[in-house]
Amino acid sequence: MGTGFIKALPNFVIALVVLIITWLVAKFTTRIADMITGRTRLRVSLQALVETLVKLTIWLIGIMIALTIVLPGLEPGSLIAGLGVGTVAIGFAFQDIFENFLAGVLIMLRDKMEIGDTIEVEGIIGKVEHISLRETHIRQLTGELTVCPNSMLFKNPVRIMTEQPIRRWEVTVGVAYDTDLDHATDVMRRALEGQEDLPDDHPVDIYVKEFGASSVDFMVRWWSGSTPRDMFAVRDDILRRIKRALDEAEIEIPFPYVTHTFKEPVPIAARGEADART
Incomplete structure (x- = not known):
């Protein structure tokens, strides 16, 4: 065994040299692929995919050459056949x-969901940082980093919130039942x-939504930026404007009507002895 190992040392050295050359070629080729894809309009994720596939192909070829050098009796055909059987088991x-x-x-x-998009999947809302x-x-919007397996994003519906530069938002505003609805609509409009953050080609929609328990509810819809920050900032400004205008017009925004359910009192005699003492 020692004699065979010493005789095989030159093959091991040559195989090591082949692996070093493979590493250099993979590194050089990856840079060339990066330069070529950087001049195109490919998305960042596709550029990363091309670089990974190029590197993987070169390493597979280099490892197969190194194995045939270490094991001279191993032919490329049998190696590929062995890899096929091993791939099934693996x-x-x-x-x-x-x-x-x-x-x-x-x-x-995919054409959708790029790095930088804000998405929602399985209750997770946040910006895609790396694929x-x-x-x-x-x-996530709270700052935590969530690492999701790709199978979860592929199998489940993914809501891409920033796929378009603007999107529609809405809030519900309730007024008292004795309010003139046409007048309330004009006041809110x-x-x-x-409002500077609202596009001119997408007007604000104000509709009577439903008769609530203590108010007539309006649905106010508008278009603005699609990021969550845009939603919070614009909604805050819209709600402040509507509240101020309704107060100046002396239109009441009633409190929600809450019903209380009281249980029928149980006589003390019907309770247990310990409950009666309590």
Whole structure:
């Protein structure tokens, strides 16, 4: 065994040199692919996918050459056949890993959901910071980083909140039942005139929504920026304007009507002895 190992040392050295050359070629080729894709209009995720596939292909070729050098009796055909049989066994053992890998490839090939988009999936709302072949990093609105497996984003519905530069928002405003509804509509519409964050080609919609328990509810809809920050800032300004205008017009915004349910008192004699003493 010692003699065979000493005789095989030159092959090991050559295989090591091949791996070093493979590393250099992969690094150089990745830079070239980065330069080429950087001049195109490919999305960042697709650029990362091209670089990863180029690097993976070069490493597979280099490892196969190194194995044939270390094991001279191993032919490329038998090596590929062995890899096919081994891939089936490995696929069963690492099913989740390969599932996330394929899901990552398909996610990167999608036209939607780019890095920087704000999305919602399985109750997680945040900005996409990084997409790899195995996982996606989502920075939540509260600042925490959530690492999601790609299979979760591929199997479940994903709501892309910033796919368009603007989107529609809405709030509900209630007025008292003795209010003239046409007058209340005019008051709220005049209050929202001149709002800088609202586009001119998308007017504000004000509709009577329903008869509530203690108020007639209006639905106020508008279009503004699609980011959550835009929603909070614009909604705050709109609610302040509506509240100020309704107060100046002496239109009441009633409190919600709350019903209380009282249970029938139970006689002390019907309770247990311990409850009676209490």
